[in-house]
Amino acid sequence: MGKVTRKRYSAEFKAKVALEAIKGELTLAELAAKHGIHQTMIAAWKRQAVEGMAATFSGKAEATGAASEADVAKLHAKIGQLVVERDFLAKAFGR
Numbered sequence: 001m002g003k004v005t006r007k008r009y010s011a012e013f014k015a016k017v018a019l020e021a022i023k024g025e026l027t028l029a030e031l032a033a034k035h036g037i038h039q040t041m042i043a044a045w046k047r048q049a050v051e052g053m054a055a056t057f058s059g060k061a062e063a064t065g066a067a068s069e070a071d072v073a074k075l076h077a078k079i080g081q082l083v084v085e086r087d088f089l090a091k092a093f094g095r
Contacts, residue, residue, distance in 0.1 A: 009037075017042055018049035 017035055021028065021042050028039040035042075 014045045015049065018045040021046040022049060 017031060017037070020026065020031055026034065028042050031042050032039045
């Protein structure tokens, strides 16, 4: 018996299914049968899509993007510092 891995779905697929769920033309059970996934996954994707839309219209999405750029710059600086420290210690111990 081989190793069983979880199926990973692309963002495009999740968005397509969530949009169909939001439209409400089919029930969650019908969508689940159509796409071969569980109803709870569709409900979770629908909830995430609705929450994401609310953030888009409230301006929170832009603030999150700016904060993440600052975090990335801070992390790059920390990586540089750690590389310098590692190199210094490697020289000090004669490696």
